[in-house]
Every structure is written in C-alpha cells, then in structure tokens.
Amino acid sequence: MDEAGIDRGVVMTIVDAPAVNPQALELIAEACAEYPGRLDAFARIHPWYGQESLRLLERAFGLGFKGLKLHPVSTLAHPAGEETLRLIRAAAKHGAPTLFHCGDEPLATPLAVGRAAAACPDATIILGHMGGYFHVDEAIEVAEAHDNVVLESSAMPYPVKIAEAVERIGASRVLYASDGPACSPRIEVEKVRLAGLAPEAEALVFAANALRILDGVR
Amino acid sequence: MDELGVDKAVVCPAKPRAYHLGAANEAIAEIVADSGGRLSGVARVDPLLGDDACAELERAVETLGLRALFLHPWEETFRIADRRVDPIVEVAQRLGVPVIVAAGYPFVSEALQVGALARRFPDVTFVATNGLQLNISGLGQVDSELALADSENLLLQTSGVYREDFIEGVVRRFGARRVLYASSYPLLDPRLEIRRVQWAAFSEPEVEAILGGNARAVFSLDGD
Numbered sequence: 001m002d003e004a005g006i007d008r009g010v011v012m013t014i015v016d017a018p019a020v021n022p023q024a025l026e027l028i029a030e031a032c033a034e035y036p037g038r039l040d041a042f043a044r045i046h047p048w049y050g051q052e053s054l055r056l057l058e059r060a061f062g063l064g065f066k067g068l069k070l071h072p073v074s075t076l077a078h079p080a081g082e083e084t085l086r087l088i089r090a091a092a093k094h095g096a097p098t099l100f101h102c103g104d105e106p107l108a109t110p111l112a113v114g115r116a117a118a119a120c121p122d123a124t125i126i127l128g129h130m131g132g133y134f135h136v137d138e139a140i141e142v143a144e145a146h147d148n149v150v151l152e153s154s155a156m157p158y159p160v161k162i163a164e165a166v167e168r169i170g171a172s173r174v175l176y177a178s179d180g181p182a183c184s185p186r187i188e189v190e191k192v193r194l195a196g197l198a199p200e201a202e203a204l205v206f207a208a209n210a211l212r213i214l215d216g217v218r
Numbered sequence: 219m220d221e222l223g224v225d226k227a228v229v230c231p232a233k234p235r236a237y238h239l240g241a242a243n244e245a246i247a248e249i250v251a252d253s254g255g256r257l258s259g260v261a262r263v264d265p266l267l268g269d270d271a272c273a274e275l276e277r278a279v280e281t282l283g284l285r286a287l288f289l290h291p292w293e294e295t296f297r298i299a300d301r302r303v304d305p306i307v308e309v310a311q312r313l314g315v316p317v318i319v320a321a322g323y324p325f326v327s328e329a330l331q332v333g334a335l336a337r338r339f340p341d342v343t344f345v346a347t348n349g350l351q352l353n354i355s356g357l358g359q360v361d362s363e364l365a366l367a368d369s370e371n372l373l374l375q376t377s378g379v380y381r382e383d384f385i386e387g388v389v390r391r392f393g394a395r396r397v398l399y400a401s402s403y404p405l406l407d408p409r410l411e412i413r414r415v416q417w418a419a420f421s422e423p424e425v426e427a428i429l430g431g432n433a434r435a436v437f438s439l440d441g442d
Contacts, residue, residue: 103354132354155380
C-alpha cells in the first residue's frame, strides 16, 4: 500500500466462512486492528450455511466489518439464489455493500449478478473486476440498468473501459480496487491513471466513492 | 512505440472484415516493408482450410517474408489440439518458423490444449498469448504451469496477465527464456502492459530478455 501511495484498503479472506477456516472473521479483524485507520474489513461468507451464514454476517458487523464479499465461483451459490439474496439484504440493513466477484465464469457474470441487484434494490452491489476480460461491456450495461450497481476496476485489463464506465454511469459509481495481493496495487493505480479521467472524477474513483460507501455502514 | 521506447514490434493480421486472410497477410507485408525495419510480420491462416492454408503459409513466409505462423482458434473457430491443425504446423516446422497461438480462450485454446499441440511438435517453438490463460479468478494458472513443465518448446507472452506473481513464478520456475513481453495492441494498452514486466520482481538481465532478447531470438529479428 505504501509503495502504491494507498492510505486505506479493504481486506477480506480468500475463503468463505465458515468453510475451511472457522476463525476467518477473527483473522481479518485482528489484521485490521494491527493497522488502525488503514484497513477495513469485508466478510466473505458462504451463503449455503443457512442461519449460520446470517449469524456470521451479524458477528462480522459486530466486529466492525464494512461489507459482504461473495465469490460465486468459489461457493457455487448463484448471485440471485434465495440464500444469497438473504445475505445481501441482511448486509443492506446495515447500509453495507455486497462485493461480488464478477468475471467471465458461470455464476459470476454481470447479467447473473444483475439479477441480484434487481432483487435487492436497496442494497449496494459492487461488481468486482467489472466483468473480467470478456464481460466488461455487459457490466457497464448492468450498471446503467440498476442504480444500485457500482463497478470496481481491479484485474480487468482495459483502462479505456474505466473511462467509458465513468462516461456512461457517472464517476460516483466507479471504484478503484487492487485485488491485491493477486494484482500489483501499483499497476492497478496506473491503470486508472491511464484512463485519463478528469481530476474530479479520478478523485471519486480512487477514494471518495469508497469512503462514502464505507462511512455509510452502521 | 516511440513513447514507450519500443524499437521493434511483431505485427499480425487482425480478423479481416472480408474474412480473407491472404489479403490480410499481404497488407501486413506492405506495412512491414514501409516500416524502415521496425516491424516484422506474422502470417495468419485458418488451418481448417487444409491444403489452401498450407499453401498460404508457404507463400506468406517464402514470398511475403513473414516470420511466424499465427493461429487464432477463438476467431477461426477450431480447437488448437484438433489433429486437423497438424498439417499447418508441419509446414511451419519445415519452414523453420515459430507458431503463435491466441491462448486462454475457453474450449478452444486452454493451456493444456495448447500444451498438447506443443508436445506433438517438440521441434517447433510455440508462443502462447495471454500467459496461456484468460481467467480473472486465476483458475487457469495451474494448467499453464503444467503445460510449460511438459514442453520446453512452449513459451508465453505477458499480454493481459493481471497476476504479476504468476509471471514472476513462471520466470523463477522455468527461466526468463520462456517469457516474452507482448502488448496485444490495439486490444490492450501498451502503456499498461509494459509495466507488467518493468515493475515485476525481475533482474535486469531477465527484463532485457523478456522485453526484447527472447523475441529477437524466437522471431530471428537480429538480421533486420
């Protein structure tokens, strides 16, 4: 983060609680506590554990988490499945966003995640990777169709598509993210800069939008 | 190229609107001829055209002076491991030119499919685009490394590989000789793509090899 000039970041596990690591939430909470003011936490939760999934999400908010992360390729839970929608709505009651992995795989395409956005209009739905390599145009179209959808820039390789997204849906619904440590934050920052946004728009994408979303969590 | 300090580039036909790859190969040859030695060209053929494809590759290399064969299984709609690809690779082998494969496309040019072809032709150099895999979850990386482990004659390009740790891992495990910088321009942005190499954890000799030395060797650019 220091190398890339990043003051604050959002972190999460790569596993879906309670699977694999029953102490996943505590692991993240402890990591954030070690770097006060610099890290915020999202809870990555498997939707298929019924009441246990909901209990974990509430526990996460009790620990100060700021959002829900879902990875349908990992969990095989469809974005618009009832188990998933229940978690999204529970997060939205806290004013918290749901970040989806949104790429080229089945269960994670923009049109699939868009169904969740349509079913949960009060929830902020973030399309991580904004559609990956092949589905970026569809991600922008889904964001045009649903005001509660936000596009997140990590990993997808097209700076020009960041500029196009800002043009079509407005700078207030496009977010920088690194996907680190998988991606280099330095390169991901450079990608946004290469989009050539106006200074006001770039400031929103790099920070102000994320702060607005994070500060809205209660 | 000037903005990024790129001296030479290898160019290939995009999918022509007229679907006539022969004319596209001729256009590439003309661009190369007008480039003052800064561009080298690659011939694109559709291997499903059989003997016509083989004749076109011979013409492109021997008459037009192009330096490699480019296969795009996604846009020409064939599996790279299909045995019907073998005759065109046999021509490439006889002509002594490398084969570039548009790699990472689902169903047609997945890493192990490209690897299967490379194993059938151990004396041909294969260069796979996109790090042998196009998956935003990184799900293709293990297969890519398995394919590289199987075939010394299989190299990969860095274009569009969002995981810098993957590229670094390939260099550590297989050596810098196996990795070539590529921009995939105009699909991708060279200003970003070159950073994937420049900002990775490589030694100076490794960067030199990846940004130029390997391409000079594979595409025989030193005589230009």
